[in-house]
Structure formats: structure tokens, C-alpha cells
Amino acid sequence: MSGRFTRPLDIAGGRVEMTHGGGGRAMVQLVAELFQAELGNPILAQGNDAALLPPAAGRLVMSTDAYVVSPLFFPGGDIGSMAVHGTINDIAMSGAQPLYLSAAFILEEGLPLADLARIVASMARASREAGVPIVTGDTKVVERGKADGLFITTTGVGVVADGLMIAGDAIRSGDVILLSGSIGDHGIAILSQREGLSFSVPIESDSAAVHGLVADMVAAVPEIRCLRDPTRGGLSATLNELATQSGVGLVIEESAIPILPVVRGACEILGLDPLGIANEGKLIAFCPPEHAEALLAVMRAHPLGRDAAVIGVAIEDPRRFVRLRTTLGTERVIDWMFGAQLPRIC
Amino acid sequence: MVELLPGNMARVSVGGAGQLASLALVEGVVVGDYVLLHVGFAISRIDEAEARTTMARIAEFAGR
Amino acid sequence: MRFIEEYRDSGLAHDLAAAIAAACQPQRDYVLMEVCGGHTHSFARHGLEELLPERVRLVHGPGCPVCVLPAGRIDAAIALARNSDVILCSYGDMMRVPGSKRATLIAAKAVGADVRMVLSTLDALGIARANPEREVVFLGIGFETTAPGTAVALQIARSDRLTNFSVLNNHLLTPPAIRAVLAMPADTPLHGLIAPGHVSAVIGTRVYDEFAVGGQAVVVAGFEPLDLLQSVLMLIRQINAGVARVENGYSRALNADGNRLALAAIAETMPGRRAFEWRGFGLLPESGMQIAEDFAEFDAERRFALNYVSVPDPKSCICADVVRGARVPEACKLFGTVCTPDDPVGPCMVSSEGACAAQWRYGRHRLAPSGEQISA
Numbered sequence: 001m002s003g004r005f006t007r008p009l010d011i012a013g014g015r016v017e018m019t020h021g022g023g024g025r026a027m028v029q030l031v032a033e034l035f036q037a038e039l040g041n042p043i044l045a046q047g048n049d050a051a052l053l054p055p056a057a058g059r060l061v062m063s064t065d066a067y068v069v070s071p072l073f074f075p076g077g078d079i080g081s082m083a084v085h086g087t088i089n090d091i092a093m094s095g096a097q098p099l100y101l102s103a104a105f106i107l108e109e110g111l112p113l114a115d116l117a118r119i120v121a122s123m124a125r126a127s128r129e130a131g132v133p134i135v136t137g138d139t140k141v142v143e144r145g146k147a148d149g150l151f152i153t154t155t156g157v158g159v160v161a162d163g164l165m166i167a168g169d170a171i172r173s174g175d176v177i178l179l180s181g182s183i184g185d186h187g188i189a190i191l192s193q194r195e196g197l198s199f200s201v202p203i204e205s206d207s208a209a210v211h212g213l214v215a216d217m218v219a220a221v222p223e224i225r226c227l228r229d230p231t232r233g234g235l236s237a238t239l240n241e242l243a244t245q246s247g248v249g250l251v252i253e254e255s256a257i258p259i260l261p262v263v264r265g266a267c268e269i270l271g272l273d274p275l276g277i278a279n280e281g282k283l284i285a286f287c288p289p290e291h292a293e294a295l296l297a298v299m300r301a302h303p304l305g306r307d308a309a310v311i312g313v314a315i316e317d318p319r320r321f322v323r324l325r326t327t328l329g330t331e332r333v334i335d336w337m338f339g340a341q342l343p344r345i346c
Numbered sequence: 347m348v349e350l351l352p353g354n355m356a357r358v359s360v361g362g363a364g365q366l367a368s369l370a371l372v373e374g375v376v377v378g379d380y381v382l383l384h385v386g387f388a389i390s391r392i393d394e395a396e397a398r399t400t401m402a403r404i405a406e407f408a409g410r
Numbered sequence: 411m412r413f414i415e416e417y418r419d420s421g422l423a424h425d426l427a428a429a430i431a432a433a434c435q436p437q438r439d440y441v442l443m444e445v446c447g448g449h450t451h452s453f454a455r456h457g458l459e460e461l462l463p464e465r466v467r468l469v470h471g472p473g474c475p476v477c478v479l480p481a482g483r484i485d486a487a488i489a490l491a492r493n494s495d496v497i498l499c500s501y502g503d504m505m506r507v508p509g510s511k512r513a514t515l516i517a518a519k520a521v522g523a524d525v526r527m528v529l530s531t532l533d534a535l536g537i538a539r540a541n542p543e544r545e546v547v548f549l550g551i552g553f554e555t556t557a558p559g560t561a562v563a564l565q566i567a568r569s570d571r572l573t574n575f576s577v578l579n580n581h582l583l584t585p586p587a588i589r590a591v592l593a594m595p596a597d598t599p600l601h602g603l604i605a606p607g608h609v610s611a612v613i614g615t616r617v618y619d620e621f622a623v624g625g626q627a628v629v630v631a632g633f634e635p636l637d638l639l640q641s642v643l644m645l646i647r648q649i650n651a652g653v654a655r656v657e658n659g660y661s662r663a664l665n666a667d668g669n670r671l672a673l674a675a676i677a678e679t680m681p682g683r684r685a686f687e688w689r690g691f692g693l694l695p696e697s698g699m700q701i702a703e704d705f706a707e708f709d710a711e712r713r714f715a716l717n718y719v720s721v722p723d724p725k726s727c728i729c730a731d732v733v734r735g736a737r738v739p740e741a742c743k744l745f746g747t748v749c750t751p752d753d754p755v756g757p758c759m760v761s762s763e764g765a766c767a768a769q770w771r772y773g774r775h776r777l778a779p780s781g782e783q784i785s786a
Contacts, residue, residue, distance in 0.1 A: 188363075203363070261361045261362055261411070262361060262362035263363070264361050264363075264411065265359070265360035265361025265362050265363035265411060266360070266361075266363035268360045268361065268363075268411065268414065269360050269363055269365050269383070270529075319775070321774075321775045323775060326456055326457050327418060327420055328418070328420050328423045328424075328457065328458075328461070329420060329424070330456060330457025330458065330460040330461060331457055331460065331775070332454065332455065332456075332773065332775075333771065333772050333773065333774055335751070335770075335771040335772070360411055360414075361411040368530075368532060368562065370562045370671070370675075371558050371562065371669060371671045371672045371675065372669070372671065373671060380412065380413050382608065382611055382663050384555050384559070384608055385501070385529065385530050385531070385552075385556055386529055386530025386531070386532055386533070386559065387530070387559050387562070389555065389558065389608065389611050389669060389672060390611040390663050390664055390669060392413055392662050392663055393663075396661040396662040397413060397662035399662075400640075400659070400660075400661060400662055401416065403640070404422060404426065404636050404640050405422070407425075407426055407429050407640060407643055408422050408425030408426050408428075408429060409425055409428075409429060410422075410425070
């Protein structure tokens with residue numbers, strides 16, 4: 001591999017420099033010795049500007065996402081694995097089977113190559129485990145201070161089987177809402193790494209690719225109306241988006257929502273609402289009531305859905321409110337926040 | 347309160363989630379005590395006997 | 411979670427609600443003010459008003475330290491933040507509160523002001539030590555609960571001889587606010603006060619004796635559903651019996667004398683009492699804490715020679731009436747239309763303890779539909 005270059009990349013001690021983004025041989029070396037060495041697969045090895053893909057059987061689904069998380073490394077994952085999981089999940093939310101990913105990197109001048117290698121290796125692992133190869137990519141370098149370490153944009157394509165119509169505007173009154181597992185893990189794991197906050201109990205991000213779970217779910221219950229992963233903004237943002245899109249109201253049972261005690265405690269300390277905290281390995285599903293029991297059983301049979309639960313129901317409501325029935329049996333609105341939650345002081 | 351730390355600090359825990367807090371505003375707090383936390387400071391020690399009295403009163407009000 | 415979960419017991423909550431309903435005398439209304447913003451928030455978050463009979467009416471009081479800050483004070487903080495030598499440290503709650511022309515700290519941050527959110531004054535001290543070449547100003551807001559944290563920071567700043575740290579002091583006192591509310595002519599008289607929980611952990615419960623003497627039933631309450639329901643019941647019983655006493659419903663966390671160390675820290679660093687302009691009340695004498703002479707170098711107002719400029723509230727914004735319980739949030743022409751947590755006109759809508767925010771966030775589904783009110 002290093003035959004064309006005077007010296008191999010100093011991955012252990014080197015840093016990203018402006019030359020690496022210049023389009024010249026430095027960039028070729030970075031791509032060859034760092035990216036391709038880790039991500040290598042036959043399509044990537046084609047080495048052209050675009051990846052030539054075999055024809056796909058079914059309707060195409062495409063999704064793209066940018067990842068700007070800071071810190072880059074956190075308990076349970078890193079920006080790389082998160083980027084792979086996140087885009088696979090977005091594809092899966094249409095009930096589609098993810099087929100390929102692309103990855104574009106914006107690197108900050110000064111980023112240690114060791115960190116970059118670690119992130120790319122993590123992406124490679126996530127991609128391999130999920131069975132979804134990264135087939136094309138791009139690299140740019142920006143001056144120090146312009147990119148928080150690095151930003152990654154991943155795009156994914158997949159195919160949806162015929163007969164599935166899973167969409168955000170398909171929810172009907174009476175549909176049952178299921179959640180695949182505990183909420184708040186990812187957001188709290190991230191907060192635990194930022195300066196100024198420290199948690200003694202390790203809370204791990206739940207970052208995971210859920211397309212296998214989704215495949216089981218749609219095979220068992222093709223009548224699923226909608227799937228969504230509650231990422232930034234948490235469950236409350238996702239529920240509000242969907243209520244608005246479908247023109248229904250939603251009623252959620254507070255006591256049914258799975259939350260890890262340690263996440264609950266962290267939220268209590270910080271004055272945060274767990275419903276507003278990001279998740280990276282969970283999904284909510286809406287399905288006609290007659291299929292809810294079967295769907296729940298299928299979810300619980302999968303390792304990523306072990307703690308799945310029915311958490312609520314869609315109702316007629318022209319005002320499209322998302323309401324919470326509290327543990328006291330009273331009702332209140334689950335608010336759709338404008339920006340990020342700010343920890344309360346009191 | 348889970349652990350006393352130097353500099354009049356402590357590690358406190360809620361449901362397993364821990365955080366650092368200053369003990370500058372309380373006295374006589376030991377590991378195992380419960381405290382009221384506000385903006386990074388323990389501002390008061392929870393008195394378990396009073397807590398029991400309060401719960402008993404609540405139960406009485408509730409007709410139990 | 412001990413001391414939290416058991417105070418949220420649903421069965422007991424419903425039994426207390428039944429006891430409250432049973433205690434209400436026929437033909438009688440009970441108007442209770444919950445002074446503390448944290449209580450407002452807690453009532454709303456748990457939907458507790460649903461459990462109370464209609465004859466028990468809760469009025470929101472001035473205990474939201476962010477809501478009672480006039481726009482001019484926020485302008486002063488923003489102006490300091492825009493000074494390129496300054497790192498302004500602030501609690502999260504202040505970041506989106508609008509000053510004049512709807513300017514906010516978070517908007518200032520977007521155009522380059524170095525504004526940093528902190529969870530504790532100790533974090534601000536850490537930032538000062540880590541950035542010796544910059545001026546670090548901590549925006550001190552809050553009542554007597556939060557003031558001790560600032561007091562300790564001032565003590566540490568002096569004992570550690572920090573030369574780049576100061577406090578922009580907006581700490582307020584609770585009793586003057588309650589006095590001001592009670593002194594106002596009201597369409598409906600107040601029968602009782604749910605006194606603040608955390609503030610009382612610091613100042614004790616004896617400070618409320620003057621209000622009982624004046625005829626108000628007072629119960630100091632904790633923040634969990636059972637605490638609040640219990641307090642409502644205790645107040646109704648006092649009112650029925652025609653007595654006016656101060657009762658401590660939060661005895662597990664506080665006593666009559668308060669927190670000696672916290673009071674001593676305040677007494678050492680911020681002993682003075684100055685007149686302070688409050689949103690809703692105007693200038694209240696001896697209502698703001700004042701940094702002591704021998705801590706003058708840590709007083710940002712003196713350090714930066716700041717002049718406070720009074721700014722009137724935006725037209726149609728009734729925060730001033732809301733914080734003293736004179737009008738309800740829904741009565742505001744701007745509520746939910748022009749003024750929402752997304753784009754607040756007044757602080758009552760953006761502060762997590764504000765009456766308007768609590769009503770909008772948690773309770774707007776109970777309001778009559780108006781026009782195109784969607785859930786977003």
C-alpha cells in the first residue's frame with residue numbers, strides 16, 4: 001500500500017492537515033491508507049467518482065443525515081458508528097431494507113489521525129455488523145476551528161417490499177403506539193461526557209442499527225402504518241411531528257414508558273424531561289389495534305426490542321395534541337420544544 | 347450522598363446517576379444521608395424522622 | 411428514588427384529592443396563591459389542578475426570579491456579554507429570556523458573544539481560573555435559594571484572590587414580593603399562601619409569620635404531588651377554622667430557622683438591601699440583595715460601571731399582571747398567538763417556572779380552541 005508514497009501515514013501521531021484536503025496525492029494517501037484500509041469492499045474498490053450498483057428489486061428509498069455530535073467519542077459509541085446506525089435506521093423507518101451507504105467527511109485541520117482511524121474503524125465495524133457496505137465517499141478539510149473535530153454526512157439507499165405503505169401521514173385514530181425500549185439513554189450518555197457534568201454511573205448510548213428488528217416487524221405485520229426513530233428532540237418531538245403529519249391526537253401512558261432508573265435519576269438531577277432526550281437505537285411503531293399484540297410479541301423476541309411496550313393510542317383530535325396521562329391519572333400536554341432542552345435551575 | 351470528597355465536596359446520586367455537589371452550605375452530612383440539591387450545592391439535609399411524620403400525616407389525611 | 415417516588419403515589423394522591431373535595435364547605439371559594447415558580451411548574455407537570463375541585467382556585471405568584479426581572483436587567487447582561495473581553499456565565503433558564511426588542515443571550519451567542527451555560531457558580535469559578543486573561547462574569551439571578559451559591563462563589567473568589575471574576579447581581583428577596591402582592595387591591599381576596607419550598611430551606615419558616623398575622627393561612631410545601639395536595643388540604647382546613655398560621659408541610663427538608671450557613675454566607679457577601687425594580691411591581695424598596703463593600707471588586711455593576719436603564723414592558727404583554735396573580739395567562743392577547751415558548755414576548759412564557767409557560771406547555775389542551783391552534 002505504501003509503494004506509491006514516500007512514507008506511510010503516521011496514524012499514531014499525525015494530524016489532519018490542509019494538504020489532505022487538497023485533492024492531491026496527500027488526499028489519495030489518506031483515502032487509501034485510512035479510509036479504504038478500514039472500509040474496503042468490492043464496490044468501494046471500483047475507485048470511481050460514483051459507485052456502480054446492481055439493479056435493486058423494489059421501490060427505492062433514500063435518506064441523508066449529517067452528524068455533528070460533540071464529543072466525538074462517548075460511552076456506547078462514537079460519531080462514526082452513530083452515523084452508520086442513524087442512516088440505516090432512517091431507511092428502515094420506511095419499512096425498507098437498507099442496501100448501501102455513502103459517507104462524506106469534513107475534517108478539521110489538526111484532528112488527530114488516531115481519532116480519525118478509530119472513528120473509521122468503528123464505522124467499518126458497524127457497517128459490517130449491519131450488513132450494509134459504505135460504497136462511496138468524500139473527504140474535505142477545513143481550517144482549524146471550523147469543524148469541531150469532524151462532521152460526517154451519510155446517505156443511505158434501500159428498497160421497500162411491495163405492499164408496504166409505511167408513512168408519517170398514515171396514522172389513524174385507534175392505532176396502537178409501541179415503543180421498542182427505554183428512552184433517554186443516548187442523550188444522557190452524551191451529556192455525561194460534556195464538560196461541567198459528570199456522572200459516576202456509566203450510562204451508555206443505545207446507538208444501534210434497528211433494520212433487523214424492522215424486518216421482523218414488517219414480515220409479521222405488514223399492516224404497520226408508521227415507524228419513526230425518536231432521535232434529536234426525543235419522543236416528544238417525534239410524537240408531535242407525527243400527530244401533526246397524520247392529523248390525529250395521541251395519548252401516551254406515562255407509566256408504560258420504559259426508562260432506566262439511572263436515566264430517570266440523571267433527568268431528575270438536571271431538571272430534564274426524559275421525553276425530550278435523544279435516542280439512537282429505538283423506534284416507535286403505529287399499528288392497527290387488531291395486530292398490536294402480535295407486533296409486540298415479535299418486537300420482544302428481538303434483542304433490540306426486549307423491553308418493547310405499548311405506550312399509547314391515536315385518537316380523533318382536530319387540534320392534534322399529544323397528551324400524557326400521568327402516573328396520577330391526570331392529563332397534560334407533551335410539548336413540542338422549539339430548541340434543545342435547557343436544564344432547569346430550580 | 348454517596349462519597350465524601352476533598353474540598354468540602356461530595357458525590358451525590360439520584361437513582362444511580364451521580365453528580366458532584368458542594369457541601370459548603372450544610373454541616374454534619376455523612377455518607378448515606380439524603381440532601382436537597384440546588385445549583386450544585388446541598389442546601390439542606392433530609393430528616394428521615396420528619397419524612398416519616400409527613401408520610402403518616404398524608405396517610406391520615408387520605409383516610410388510611 | 412427515595413424521597414421522590416413515594417411522594418408521587420397515585421392512590422394517596424387521589425385520596426388526598428377526595429379529602430380536599432370533602433373539606434370544601436358549600437358556597438365557599440378558596441383562593442390560594444402558589445408563590446413559587448417551581449410549584450407552578452410542578453402543579454402543571456403533574457396535572458394536579460385536574461384533581462382539585464373548581465372552588466379551589468390557584469393563583470400564580472411572583473416566585474419566578476426570571477419572570478420578575480425587567481427587560482432592562484437582561485439588556486445589561488446582554489451588553490456585558492457582547493464585550494469581547496467578557497465570558498458571561500449563566501444558568502440555562504436565562505438564555506432565552508427576552509430583553510428589549512426581543513434580544514436574548516442565546517441570540518447574542520450566535521453573533522459571537524461568549525456566553526456559557528453553567529449548572530453551578532462553581533463552574534463559573536472554574537472558567538475564571540481556566541481563562542485568566544478574560545473577565546468572567548456570573549449572572550446571578552434567583553431568590554434566597556440560589557443566592558447562597560453566589561455567596562459562596564464570592565467568598566471563594568476573594569479567598570483565592572481571583573482577579574478576573576465578578577457577579578452581575580440580580581438576587582431578590584421573597585418576603586418583599588409577598589408583601590407587595592398582598593398590598594395590591596385585588597378583585598378577589600387571597601385566602602392562603604402555598605409558601606416556597608427551597609427558598610424556605612434557606613430562610614426558614616418564621617419569616618412568614620407576618621403574613622399569618624395579617625390574616626393569611628400559610629403552608630410551606632415541597633414539590634412532589636403529595637406535598638402540594640397535602641398543603642392545599644392544610645390551607646383549606648385553616649381557612650375553614652378561621653385561623654391563620656404558618657405550617658411547615660416540608661419539615662423533612664427545612665425548619666423554622668432556615669440554613670444557618672447559607673444565611674451567614676449571604677450576610678457576609680450580600681448583606682445590603684437595595685430598592686429594585688420588579689416586573690409587575692415597579693420599584694420595591696429593600697427587595698434586592700446588595701454586594702458588600704468589601705466584595706466591591708467582585709460586583710460587576712461597579713467593576714464595569716454599568717448604568718441600569720429601565721425599559722417598559724412590551725405593549726400588550728401582561729407578565730406584570732401575571733406575576734402578581736392579577737390576571738391569568740390565557741387572558742393575555744398575545745398568549746399562544748404572538749407569544750409562545752418558541753418566540754416569547756415576555757419572560758413568563760420562556761422561563762420554565764413562568765406561569766404562562768406552564769399553562770402553555772402542559773395545560774393548553776384544556777383551553778377553548780381559538781382559531782388555528784395546533785399542538786406545535
